[in-house]
Structure formats: C-alpha cells, structure tokens
Amino acid sequence: MKRATKSKAGTPPARTIPAIPPADVLGRLAALKTTPTPDLKQQWRELFATEPPPYNRRFLESRLAYRIQELAYGGLKPETIQRLEALGEQLDGGNPVLRRIRGDDKPITGTRLIREYQGVEYSVTVLHDGYEYQGRPYQSLSSIARAITGTRWNGWLFFGLKNRRGTA
Template sequence: MTRRSTGATTMPPAPTIPKIPPAEVLGRLAALQTLPTPALKEMWRQLFGREPLIFNRPYLQSRLAYRIQELAYGGLKPETRARLEALGEQLDGGNVVLRRIRADSRPLPGTRLVREYDGIQHVVTVRADDFEFEGRPYRSLSAIARHITGTRWNGWTFFGLKGRPEA
C-alpha cells in the first residue's frame, strides 16, 4: 500500500532580485567587459533569478547591461510597453511568428534601397511581396542586381543587406 501526500507541496521561494543603486551603474557596466564568462553567468542568475538560456558572451553582456540599468532606473513604463505591442500588432496582425520572421529577413514595405553602380544611382522600393525597380516588379533583389550588373549577384549583398535571406 502506498501513501499519498495530502499536504500541499511547498514551492521554492521566488528569488529576490537586488535593487541596484544608480551610483553603481557605471562601475557595473564597465566590469561586464572584463568579467570571465562564468562570472557573467552568475551575475545573470542574480539579476534575472534563472539560468541564462544562451551562453554567447556578447549576448550575456548586452542583456546584463540592460538589466543593470533597468534595476537601477526602472524599466519601460506600462504605456510604452502597450504602445510597442500595438505597433507590433499593426505590423503583423498580432502574429508573433510573422513578427520575428519580418524582423529577421525583409526590410519593411516602403523602404528604399539605394546602390551606386558604375556611377549610376539605382533605387529599389521594397513592397509587401516583391521589389520595385524602374517601375517594374521583381521577385528578388538578386534579379535586380543581375539586371543592373549583367552578372549573378546575391541581391542582399549587392544592396548592403549582408547575411540576410532573400525569402
């Protein structure tokens, strides 16, 4: 026969996140540049109350720098958060996945890409589903770069948007 516990389970106490005096902010920010990665991870645990999900040193440093300032001076006002959420929903209809894809891949519709080639300035307008160049639609920046140069180019590289997919 097994016994069942009838008492409530105890939850571990929520970690207490320390307040940071504004006078300490600059020193802490400067220290982020010299601390070893294990020390950055420990600071993350203290300031966020959980384990870091990413161990990339520049990521840890930038997020910790923001968190130090947030704990010293306060975070975004609720009105500002609400406004940012509303703008995000305007952009993508509330679809968080689409928001991340758009932020990581294509420039926003209406963006003008300017590239000088052989002494001529070429302007491309980003549209919702394609690109416009010289009054004609193109499905990709690579097609426009090929039209301009006569050779194959990665369109993102040609227009200075290196490292981004053409989707």
C-alpha cells in the first residue's frame, strides 16, 4: 500500500487505497472466512482508509467482500447513486435520519428465526403478512411460542428479538 507523506501544513494526507486486480478477487473472497479477525481489521484499514467499526466478524467479512469486488470491478455508476438519492428524498423529504428507521419492528420477509427449546430446534419463517411455522401461517410470534411451549409467551422475547416499543 502506498503511503503519502505529511503535507506542508502538518496535516496527514488522505491514504491511497490499493487497486485490486480482478484475477485476485476469488482468492481474496475465499480467504475471508479463515482470516483471523485482527487481520480482517487490518484489511479494513487498507481498503477503506478508516478504522474498522466495532461490529461482529460476519459484518466485517461481508463488507470487505463487497469492497474487494468494488475496487476490482468498480462501484455503482454516479448516475445510479444520484437516482437512489433522488428516490430516497422522495420517500423521506431529504431527511437521511428517516432512511435508517424501519416502518415496523418486524424482521425482514424471508428471515428465518431459529430457537432451541428443551433440546429441540424450532424454525419460523417471516412472511409479508405474518409468520410460517411447520407449514402453517400464524399472525404473531406469541401464538407460535404458545404452540411450541404450551404456555403464554411474549413471542419477541421467546425468539430473542428486541422490540423498539420496549415490550420485549
């Protein structure tokens, strides 16, 4: 990695981010799974020219995988970024804070919730209009938790989800 020297004003210049040859992409992506976490953080510093965020390993791997491909093949076109920004502004009136807030607390459709209870693993799939457990539709996680345990449970609590409304 090239490092620039300090400017005359004494402020450190921006670091140069290395180009990644397309031929190296597959090998680098495959290596992410077995790379020790401190080395992933070092790669983050090299590829983003910032300190890595305090998130879990999986986040680092997925974000690094995207960045490796972005540096090798190019990122989104400026026109695409402008279009996405315009669409975002139509939805939230230009307030970027609102873009980060989901309209509901429900997990994203297609998410699988897995819970082990009394030595048995249970799996629930989030649907657009409810949940699916053992091939049957349910309107709430609480009804699924009741079906599993035979007692009344807060479904968000049973499946280990945090409810922004503070009830779980």
